Amino acid sequence: MVLVAAGPVDWTTALCRAPLLPLAAAMAAILIAGGFGSSRLPTLDPERPATVEVAVPALGAAAWERADHGWTARARVRVIEQSGRRVAGPGRIWLRLGGEGRPPPETWLRVRGYFSRRPAYRNLHVSRPGEWGFRVKSRGLMAALGGTPGRGLRLMAGLRQWLLRPLDEAEGPGALLARALVFGDARRVPPEWRTGLRRAGLSHLLAVSGLHVGLLLGGFWWIFGALAGRFAWVGAVSVLLLYGCLVGPRPSFLRAAVMALLVILSMALERPPQALNSLCAALILILALDPDAGGDLGFRLSFLATAGILILAPRLLKRWRGGPDTRPPKPVAVALAATFAAQLATLPITAVEIGLLTPLSPLLNLAFVPLTALVLGLSLFWVGLVALASAPLLSAVAGPCARAVQTILDLLSLPFASLAHLPAGSWVATPVSVDGTAALALAIWLGLLVSGFRRALWGLALVLVCTPALPEQEPSLAMLDVGQGEALLLRSSDSGPVILVDGGGFRRGNFAEAALLQALAAEGVHHIDLAILSHGDSDHCQGLVDLSRYLRVERLWAAPVEVRDGCGRALADRLRGRVRRVERGFAHRVGAWNLDVLHPAPRRADGGNSASLVVRGCVGGSCVLLTGDLDIAGERELLARTRREGASLRSDVLKVGHHGSRTSTGSALLASVEPRLALVSAGRRNPYGHPSPEVVARLERQGVRVLRTDLHGRIEIRFRRDGSGGRRPLLRVAVWPRRRPG
Numbered sequence: 001m002v003l004v005a006a007g008p009v010d011w012t013t014a015l016c017r018a019p020l021l022p023l024a025a026a027m028a029a030i031l032i033a034g035g036f037g038s039s040r041l042p043t044l045d046p047e048r049p050a051t052v053e054v055a056v057p058a059l060g061a062a063a064w065e066r067a068d069h070g071w072t073a074r075a076r077v078r079v080i081e082q083s084g085r086r087v088a089g090p091g092r093i094w095l096r097l098g099g100e101g102r103p104p105p106e107t108w109l110r111v112r113g114y115f116s117r118r119p120a121y122r123n124l125h126v127s128r129p130g131e132w133g134f135r136v137k138s139r140g141l142m143a144a145l146g147g148t149p150g151r152g153l154r155l156m157a158g159l160r161q162w163l164l165r166p167l168d169e170a171e172g173p174g175a176l177l178a179r180a181l182v183f184g185d186a187r188r189v190p191p192e193w194r195t196g197l198r199r200a201g202l203s204h205l206l207a208v209s210g211l212h213v214g215l216l217l218g219g220f221w222w223i224f225g226a227l228a229g230r231f232a233w234v235g236a237v238s239v240l241l242l243y244g245c246l247v248g249p250r251p252s253f254l255r256a257a258v259m260a261l262l263v264i265l266s267m268a269l270e271r272p273p274q275a276l277n278s279l280c281a282a283l284i285l286i287l288a289l290d291p292d293a294g295g296d297l298g299f300r301l302s303f304l305a306t307a308g309i310l311i312l313a314p315r316l317l318k319r320w321r322g323g324p325d326t327r328p329p330k331p332v333a334v335a336l337a338a339t340f341a342a343q344l345a346t347l348p349i350t351a352v353e354i355g356l357l358t359p360l361s362p363l364l365n366l367a368f369v370p371l372t373a374l375v376l377g378l379s380l381f382w383v384g385l386v387a388l389a390s391a392p393l394l395s396a397v398a399g400p401c402a403r404a405v406q407t408i409l410d411l412l413s414l415p416f417a418s419l420a421h422l423p424a425g426s427w428v429a430t431p432v433s434v435d436g437t438a439a440l441a442l443a444i445w446l447g448l449l450v451s452g453f454r455r456a457l458w459g460l461a462l463v464l465v466c467t468p469a470l471p472e473q474e475p476s477l478a479m480l481d482v483g484q485g486e487a488l489l490l491r492s493s494d495s496g497p498v499i500l501v502d503g504g505g506f507r508r509g510n511f512a513e514a515a516l517l518q519a520l521a522a523e524g525v526h527h528i529d530l531a532i533l534s535h536g537d538s539d540h541c542q543g544l545v546d547l548s549r550y551l552r553v554e555r556l557w558a559a560p561v562e563v564r565d566g567c568g569r570a571l572a573d574r575l576r577g578r579v580r581r582v583e584r585g586f587a588h589r590v591g592a593w594n595l596d597v598l599h600p601a602p603r604r605a606d607g608g609n610s611a612s613l614v615v616r617g618c619v620g621g622s623c624v625l626l627t628g629d630l631d632i633a634g635e636r637e638l639l640a641r642t643r644r645e646g647a648s649l650r651s652d653v654l655k656v657g658h659h660g661s662r663t664s665t666g667s668a669l670l671a672s673v674e675p676r677l678a679l680v681s682a683g684r685r686n687p688y689g690h691p692s693p694e695v696v697a698r699l700e701r702q703g704v705r706v707l708r709t710d711l712h713g714r715i716e717i718r719f720r721r722d723g724s725g726g727r728r729p730l731l732r733v734a735v736w737p738r739r740r741p742g
Helices: 011-017 021-040 151-169 173-183 191-199 210-224 230-247 251-268 275-289 291-295 297-320 331-354 361-389 395-412 414-421 436-451 453-466 511-522 538-547 566-574 632-645 667-673 693-701
Strands: 050-055 065-067 070-082 092-097 108-116 133-136 142-144 476-479 488-491 498-501 530-533 556-558 579-581 587-590 593-599 614-619 622-626 653-655 677-680 705-708 715-719 731-735
Touching (some): 092 108, 151 173, 151 230, 173 361, 173 414, 191 414, 210 230, 210 251, 251 275, 297 331, 361 395, 361 414, 395 414, 530 538, 538 566, 556 566, 632 667
Parallel strands (some): 530 556, 556 579, 653 677, 677 705
Antiparallel strands (some): 050 108, 108 133, 476 488, 488 498, 587 593
């Protein structure tokens, strides 16, 4: 790019007029693609120790924070050594350190420990692996490399801790919301709130971004705007830098701060500010200083949303107004155009990586963005009052004022809490499973829809005409890959009732958001006709709890003992009025499936694995025995009762109990069931050694084919509708990633 001028070149004018958009887009594409490549294909071995040199930020939510059994920080990686040589790895990791006392404030550390990462779940939709973590067992495996934060950074870190301490001690939802909005630390916000914001398309409200920067600078200008000349500009920049030291270098704030600084510079030099060029300059600067930022989801969403508002929103507004109009647009129209533009610009990323469409988001943003601005302003005022109340001379006045403001914040937080109670359904949030190309096409079509209805109808009609009708499929069973958990999907046809047996789950975190929603969306599932809970352990139950916040679950079957407490009780409370407590002897037909509950016995009082719900499902002459986490004691009880009643357990497919543990799937059960195919749900490299080699050998000695999610990923079985009870081939088996006939 060459700039020609008759006289001396004014670099600020050149910056305002230079076409930075192509350069910024090209740089972002190259660095983001490079960042993905390095993070997807690391050469790390999680089973071997590694030595890592990391930089731990001294400020912000990425600095050391208290966690379960120690401390955690978001660290930037400089060097990784494993097995005596340097290896490639992620640019950032979650550093986990044991111990009680706060770690020292050194910036650069050399630590020794083990890498860990949640693997990708291999279903029709292959989820992204989790972020890399690095576990350091003791402080003796950590050494400082220098780079201790200077006095200024230590002072700011102490100020942050001093301001956060009253928020941690305060009770009520207003304090939690104030901590998240002011300091960008949403880890203490209740999970139900975060899920509600995500479903409503309002997660961005908790990110420190342009709203915070605009409110800070607007408030400063309103109070001190009368200052003469450049003193006001210097004060505005100082306030921005001070707030940046408190919240830390998070991507969305850096984007907004750099744009604001460039705009302030232009105005101070009496040059016309160019918002789009400021955005592009911020993108180029941040990626040049930190190329690994290109792989950060928040970084990409922040820049794309801002670009959409700057580029698409004026065009949408012009289209809606029917051409040039000299009258100023109405504020509601401007807000709607900005919201639609931001959603369209971020759709290719949100649809692929988050897997959720939020139809109500534009309307909800109209209400919640002003509300968030009000809550943020009051939160900043409250934090200041709390700080003043710590001084003895001011506590008599500032203390009551702080309590009054906190009461107002508690009331204003109620709308945020109410989002968690929005009913599950596609009209609130629609799970999708698409690739990048399909997401881009969807964004383009939606852009046509909001800008020109007739043009969008022609595009939709063309797609419907060119899409062939899918034939009605056979009844099927799909064992989903959910790691060290369990989830099975039974269907009569691709359009018939949906039965989900268990849903996997984490002890901490939202498993539906991590994997289950997009896995089910890829199967064409957007509601659950029947959910069956085998028992209340989190690896079976918690995923159903998470899923029930997104998808409509019409009915739940569970044993009475499993819904008395724990996760089963939480699930039953969420599905109040739709829970059926089932025991041995209960039978029901759902679509083409005949389902019989064989265990536990009626009025059983004790729980545990031996009380797992056992269901036998039959379709087209073939049967499947689903045993949950049933152990040997439960198997003996089941077999004894079956013999007394003269019933049969014979089934073509056996879902192996308790992930293939050696305490289940005894020889007596196998002799009674006589399966041809055994399915095992277990996580790759799980610490329990599931499935047990003894169980696998026992199955293979009886000629049973064993399929495992840790080796094969998703497993699918198709059943012929015209089958009989004979032993002729009735099944067709396919496993991930390539469908192989069985």
